[in-house]
Amino acid sequence: MDAHVHYLRMTMNSNTCVIFGAGDYYDEISAVPSEAFVIAADGGYDHAQTSGIDVDFLVGDFDSITGTRPTNDDHTIALPTEKDDPDLLSAMKIGWRHGARTFHIYGALGGRIDHTIANIQLVALLAAHGAIGYLHGDGAIVTAVCDGALDFPTNDVAPGRMVSVFSHSDISTGVSETGLKYELDHASMSSVRVNGLSNEFLKGKPSRIEVEHGTLVVTFPIEAPLPRVLWSHGFTGDLGALDTSVSSALAQPGDRRSGTPAKM
Incomplete structure (x- = not known):
């Protein structure tokens, strides 16, 4: 970059969020800083339990948890299956609201290729808002940076x-x-x-x-x-509110056959 550009540096006291997703872990050790805010996104809760890691929040539609799901409480958010935001984005929004701007995400690579592509898009979303996300898996890290x-x-x-x-x-x-x-x-x-x-x-x-x-x-x-x-430069805006509703974009049964607009 040009020499006159003034850089803004992420401070060392930036809050860190660790998120466990439902993808592959490749037998790698998940590092959790002592002061990190820890979230399990759906099936990531299985990994956290197996690894003896306490989570601060659990969020998802719970279609990929194989173990026992905790009782609903203030730290468990159930989402509908037919939603717009993937579970990982919902976890990011919770971390963001908690003040996190550095995200370490495990179990977000490998497994289903569509999930991997979506998760790469999500670290780009973080970058577009002046945050940084690291996807860990299979001996590599994927991240994104904007401007x-x-x-x-x-x-x-x-x-x-x-x-x-x-x-x-x-x-x-x-x-x-x-x-x-x-x-x-x-x-x-x-x-x-x-x-x-x-x-x-x-x-x-x-x-x-x-x-x-x-x-x-x-x-x-x-x-x-x-x-x-x-x-x-600095960034404005955030990741948006947590969306716990069924997607309003879904066509109702019969609408596509009849050619009539869906009733939202």
Whole structure:
């Protein structure tokens, strides 16, 4: 980015939310900081119980829990099956309302490919509001950054462990990658052109991935140190209110056959 851009840094006291989803865990250990706000999204509750992790909230339509579901209380939110928001987004909204702006999400990769795609979209949603989300799984982390940069400190990641960058936005401009095996300087990326695949950290060197305008999805090895997150401006808005209603967009039975508008 241009030298005159003033970066906003995520402070060290930013609240952290850990979310357990219903996907694969790959026998990896889930790290839960001592002060983190912990949420189980539906079947993620099974993993939390198996791992002996206490959760602060449980949310979902409970179609994927295999164990015993806790009794309904102020910390359990049941959602309808026919809803707009996926369980993970509902969990994010709860974490956001609690003050979290850093989200570590386990069980969100692998399993159903449609869930994986949806979860990548959700970390891009966090990025668009000035937050950061990390999807952990299968030896990798997936994150997103909007109008900002990821500063990776010096590391000793082994060669052959890939760092890849994709444009989530239709167009992302001013994309630079420095300190990596292949460097970019103010490149443009699009959501339909792949030109950031299969890069690598350089052992003993810090690196940076940045975008002037747009949202990037970034994948990197799980053993790499987490980046410092910076933005070129502040963000407004939030993730919206928790939606516990049946989707109003659903067509009623017979409406599509008759061609008449659905009664919402």
